[in-house]
Amino acid sequence: MIIKILLITAALGVAVLVLREKVPRQQEALRRATGLLVVLAGIAAVLWPDLTTKVANAVGVGRGTDLVLYLLVTVFAYAALTTTQRIHRLQHDVTVLTRELALSRPTPPGGGEESIRPEAGSAAGSAATREHS
Amino acid sequence: MSMQDVCVIVPVYNEALTVAKTVSDLLQTFDHVVCVDDGSGDGSVELAQAAGATVLRHVVNQGQGAALRTGFDYVLRHTAASYAVTFDADGQHLVEDARRMVQRARAEAIDVVLASRFTGRTEQMPFARELVLRAAVRFTRMTSRLEVTDTHNGLRVLSRRALQRIDLRMPRMAYASELLDAIVPAGLSYVEEPVTVIYTDYSRAKGQKNSNAFNILFDLAVRRLRAAQ
Secondary structure (H helix, E strand, C coil): CHHHHHHHHHHHHHHHHHHHCCCCCCCHHHHHHHHHHHHHHHHHHHHCCHHHHHHHHHCCCCCHHHHHHHHHHHHHHHHHHHHHHHHHHHHHHHHHHHHHHHHHCCECCCCCCCCCCHHHCHHHHHHHHHHHC | CCCCCEEEEEEECCCCCCHHHHHHHHHCCCCEEEEEECCCCCCHHHHHHHHCCEEEECCCCCCHHHHHHHHHHHHHHHCCCCEEEECCCCCCCCHHHHHHHHHHHHHHCCCEEEEEEEEEEEECCCHHHHHHHHHHHHHHHHHHCCCCCCCCCCCEEEEHHHHHHCCCCCCHHHHHHHHHHHHCCCCCCEEEEEEEEECCHHHHHHCCCCCHHHHHHHHHHHHHHHHHC
16 A cells, blocks of 8 residues: 555656656647656556556556566657757757857967957956956 | 968867977968867966967867867858868977978869878878778778878868868767768869878877777768768
């Protein structure tokens, strides 16, 4: 009985995370719906343990635990892949930012800031420089 | 011949021992030397600056390909230079070779002059390094339709037109292959010039590990897969 409370609490915790994550993408609604569906399925599996076996048999898998394992592997692979892609996107963005930052403030021979963009404002520029030196 | 319309780009990553000499040697021939510091933490920036180079700083290490690209963008946005020279900071190239390559690019109106250590003279190259580099050459000849004899030489001369047409996107060291692959599709003329590469204990310790060839191949394979999609 205690394990049921723990598992359902954990499932609800996942639901909260699914709803809270701020990623403004077009597929976000779909991702959230899928996430909530998984949470609900998890709660159902906790409350009625026989259910997983019934579903497993219906799709041609012997035991409910096997079905859960297959789903786990699939979801994990999907999660790992999307995370990797997101990291690559971030890495690319960081490269773009680093290069633009370097180009926006070249240091001429002998030191000091070259005033290529006087309109950028000297106060903000010098504050940023002080931070790095 | 005047070298006022030439900008030399020196990618720098922790080269405090050699960068000052490299820069001051270059400045005896070229007027404009730009060091792109790729997040060095050893004072290379100050040394390059004191030696007379303009310095661009990547606050985070981004790899040599990104550093060169920053240098190319600098040339295009902030200078009117007709030619850009890429030159390693570790002292393995000769300024005289760079000068000769620029003169040749100008005289023959060539977009890209590549340096080759295999038609030129190479001092003290380790045998394993030679095997890896020659394999890289065979690979490049197969994939990029270029008749070259050396694919990973840091010394190059690129015309302004070449800078505008070549877009480097690869991470780390795979950019060298990417740059070569882009020459033919971009409709650029190219030629190889024999040069001397000096292998010192310093450059051997500091340079690329032979095993990095695997990483380069991996990066290139991923690019092929993405391009095919």
